[in-house]
Amino acid sequence: MTVVMQRYVLRLFMSIKYITANVMDRNNGRIVASASTVEHALKDGFECGRAGNAKAAAAVGEVLAMRLKVEGLHQGLGRGIHADVNKEIQKMGLKNSTKVWALVNALKNNGVKLVLTDGSDSGPSP
Template identity: 75%
Template sequence: MCPTKRYVLRLFISLKYITANVIDRNNGRVLVSASSVEHALKDALECGRSCNAKAAAAVGEVLAMRLKVEGLAEGRAIHANVEKEIEKKGLKNRTKVWAIVNALKSNGVNLVIDDSETR
């Protein structure tokens, strides 16, 4: 694996839920995760039938907080290929993907936006 892109942001967006994971590519483990399925977020958001960009931003903020607790926010670069995530999720979810990315950046996470293929 490429050591410069060790930590990678991966997103799962469905009609009802949003999940964001930071994965260690060296061993394939999920290090930190946040999801709108969690009771604390789910009750606060009132997503109803679908989650919006506000819910995505809340998931991004929780993920940033958990990254700080684990000590991964400032020192280590977390890579995100936004165009690839949007391509996988569809253009309808573009605002949700960017809401998560912007929430991570605004909360002090060292997020590196990659335009090239991550493999």
């Protein structure tokens, strides 16, 4: 039986209009917590419907952090939740990483234990 060392992984999906963040359990392929600007509760709180900017990303991070705490997973069962920020930025082809870092910082500021991999912990932190 193989145990995945990076069991919980943060995955991001960003477009001009929407931001979605999922935490996946790599042992069984399930999404254990999710937050998105598509949700009415979040979407209605943004000024002028701006659900794709850094403020919206931070709000998604805060909601995801709350949901992880409710599930008891904000500490990633001791090992943390792994995030490869550089990979996420490259995957989306973003020229500006402000939204990604806003979401990551919101998670950290709300008590989520993040393990930044692949050198992304030395990245810009607006």
